[in-house]
Amino acid sequence: MAASTHPIFEYALALGDDALVLGQRIAEWCSNGPYLEEDIALSNVALDYIGRARMLLSYAGEAEGQGRNEDQLAFTRDCRDFRNLLIYELPRGDFGFTMARQLAVDAFEVPFFEALTRSSDRTLAGIAGKALKESRYHLRHSSGWVIRLGAGTDESHRRMQDGLDQVWGYTPELFQMDAAEAALAESGVAVDRAELRQQWESTLDEVLKQATLGRPADDWQIDGGRRGVHTEHLGHLLSELQFMQRAYPGLEW
Amino acid sequence: MVSWTPPAEGAAEEVWNWLAAVKDPEIPVLTIADLGILRQVTMDGDHCVVTITPTYSGCPAMNTIEQDVLSVLAEHNVEATVETLLDPPWTTDWMSEDGRRKLEAYGIAPPAETSASKRAIWGEDPTVCCPRCKSESTRKVSEFGSTACKALYQCQDCQEPFDYFKCI
Numbered sequence: 001m002a003a004s005t006h007p008i009f010e011y012a013l014a015l016g017d018d019a020l021v022l023g024q025r026i027a028e029w030c031s032n033g034p035y036l037e038e039d040i041a042l043s044n045v046a047l048d049y050i051g052r053a054r055m056l057l058s059y060a061g062e063a064e065g066q067g068r069n070e071d072q073l074a075f076t077r078d079c080r081d082f083r084n085l086l087i088y089e090l091p092r093g094d095f096g097f098t099m100a101r102q103l104a105v106d107a108f109e110v111p112f113f114e115a116l117t118r119s120s121d122r123t124l125a126g127i128a129g130k131a132l133k134e135s136r137y138h139l140r141h142s143s144g145w146v147i148r149l150g151a152g153t154d155e156s157h158r159r160m161q162d163g164l165d166q167v168w169g170y171t172p173e174l175f176q177m178d179a180a181e182a183a184l185a186e187s188g189v190a191v192d193r194a195e196l197r198q199q200w201e202s203t204l205d206e207v208l209k210q211a212t213l214g215r216p217a218d219d220w221q222i223d224g225g226r227r228g229v230h231t232e233h234l235g236h237l238l239s240e241l242q243f244m245q246r247a248y249p250g251l252e253w
Numbered sequence: 254m255v256s257w258t259p260p261a262e263g264a265a266e267e268v269w270n271w272l273a274a275v276k277d278p279e280i281p282v283l284t285i286a287d288l289g290i291l292r293q294v295t296m297d298g299d300h301c302v303v304t305i306t307p308t309y310s311g312c313p314a315m316n317t318i319e320q321d322v323l324s325v326l327a328e329h330n331v332e333a334t335v336e337t338l339l340d341p342p343w344t345t346d347w348m349s350e351d352g353r354r355k356l357e358a359y360g361i362a363p364p365a366e367t368s369a370s371k372r373a374i375w376g377e378d379p380t381v382c383c384p385r386c387k388s389e390s391t392r393k394v395s396e397f398g399s400t401a402c403k404a405l406y407q408c409q410d411c412q413e414p415f416d417y418f419k420c421i
Contacts, residue, residue, distance in 0.1 A: 023311075037405060041397035048401065051311025055339070126340030130310050133342060133421045141396045 007184055008063040008121065010083070013073065014181075014226060016056030017084035020074055021234070022105065023049030024241050028092050041141060045102075048134040055127045075245035079234050085225040087170040089234045093163065096156070099145045100163030106139035107203040108174045111196045120188040143207045150211025161213050168216035173223040174200070181226075259286075260294055268301055269294045271325055278317045279400050282359040285318060289347025292338055301326060301333040306343045309401040345420050356418060357384045362406065364420035381417050383408035393417075 027046035033039025057070035087105065092098050113135055116128035149156040175193045177185065184190035208215055224230065244251055259273075260266045272294065273286035285291040285305065293304035303322055307315050319335045326333040345364040348356075353363040365379035381391050388410035398405040403416040 037395035037397075040399065040405075041395050044397040044401050047311035047313070048309060049311070051307075051309065055310060122340065126338075126342070127310075129340055129342035130307070133344075134310060137396060137419070137421070144396070 006063050006065070007180055008189070009060050010180055011184055011190055012056050012060035012063060012124070014083040016053050016060055016070075016073070017082050018088045019049045019056060020053035020241075021082070021084045021237065022088040023047075023053055024237055025089070025092050026098070026102075029098070034095055042098075045138055045141070048131075048138070052127065052131050052134075055130075059123050059127070071245070075242045076249075079230050079238060080228040082228065082230065082234060082238075083226055084234075085170075085173045086222060086231055087167065087173060089225070089231060089237060090167070090170065091233050093166070094159060095145075096149060096159035097163035097166060099142050099149065100160065101167045102138065102142035103146050103204070103207060104167055104171050104174075106135055106142050107200050107207075108171075108196065109135040110139055110203075111199045112191055112193070115191040115196070119190070124189065139203075143203075146207055146213070147211045150208070150213040157212065160211065164208075164213060165216045168218075169220040169222055172218075172221040173225060176223060176226070178226055263296070265294045265296045265301075268296070268303075268326070268329075268331065271329060272303065272322055275318070275321050275325060278314045278321070280356070280359070280361070282355050283352050285322075287349045287352030287355065289343060289349070290318065299332060301331050303333055303335045304338050305335060306338050308343050312401055314400075343421075345418065348418075360384050360415060361403065362415060362417040364418050366420055379420065381406055383411060383413060384415055385413045386411040 023046045026042050026049065029042040030039065030046070033042055053074065054070050057073045061068045061070060061073055087101060090097075090101060093101075110132065113128040113132035117125050117132060119125040119128065146160060149160040151157070152160075175197050177190075177193050181190050181193075185192045205215065259269050269286075269291075272291055273284055275285050275291075277283045277285060277288055277290070280288075288308070290305050290308065291303070292306050293302075295302045295304075303326075305315070305318060305322070315337070319337075322335055323333060348364065356363045362381050362384050365381050378393055380389050381393075382389055383391050383406075386408060388408055390409040391406050392409060393404060394407050394414065395405040397403075398416045402419055404419050405414065406417045407414045
């Protein structure tokens, strides 16, 4: 990471990276969806994330004050400088895994953005106001699929449960905060993630019950994204995302 | 019910009236004023500042709308900047009555309730009328449609598939 330690820069960058990386992941379903309507649905969700990433990264650039815009932040940083949580970068897997991850993320983001609309930082609050409306829709979409597939055939139930088991150990990181984020929460800018845990769990429990799926045991967890310690998958994602700007620096169209 | 007041006099009012005719590039039957995307026009001497708000974070039409606004003003030799405002976030409640009628005549079902209704966002689906035969017997095919702001429905009576403008 550059020498910059502006706390708003770090916070907006982390949230922007979450959105950018997941937007890119979901966009991989474009033309690969199980059928046309779902292909369009996932592309719509991806677009919401990329829109958020653009707003958050451009605000991060302003806060940093060194002249970097959202494109430079998105396309010219390397893995170790990305601050997204690991759950956002995991490969899309099968449709069951994509929906399990999406449910975990959507059930978190609804209360998260709801709380962020009350931020003392008016720009972050404004972005949160837009994101909240979108995430409510995303949650309807993902929870609907988890219920349909979980309570569906033996095969769909098995794959839905597998997806949930595979993503589970990455969910605790959603509720972690480093000292800088905790200080921002203390001053009314950031959201206290730990406080969202109960609401997240009750949403998950409700959906899993209807889906006849079991809640995985909390016996493993992996973190590191906010410190720039990523899975091997992020580099591959960035190689696609950043290819044009790496090959033709400064390219515009 | 709209939350802004179009300027009532002077150059700003004139500019507002020009811009109120700019069409949404993805739903060309509606103007940016019908949709509530056009929020404010203010004059600073000869310079005009136009404020617009996005419907969705990633709405790809926003850049086109900004270009369309600038080119209308350029035709009138008005120097202008376009600013994007996020707060308060856009809601379908800002769509004009006229806009709702035009939408339905175009074959897109308008938002069925106000965003203040909890049901509109979470839980059961609202009753959406078929824009073709007005039947209330319709089913949701997909939560997401051909653009970010629409969902896909089908009429159970006349079988017509149609877009529904989502309520947010």
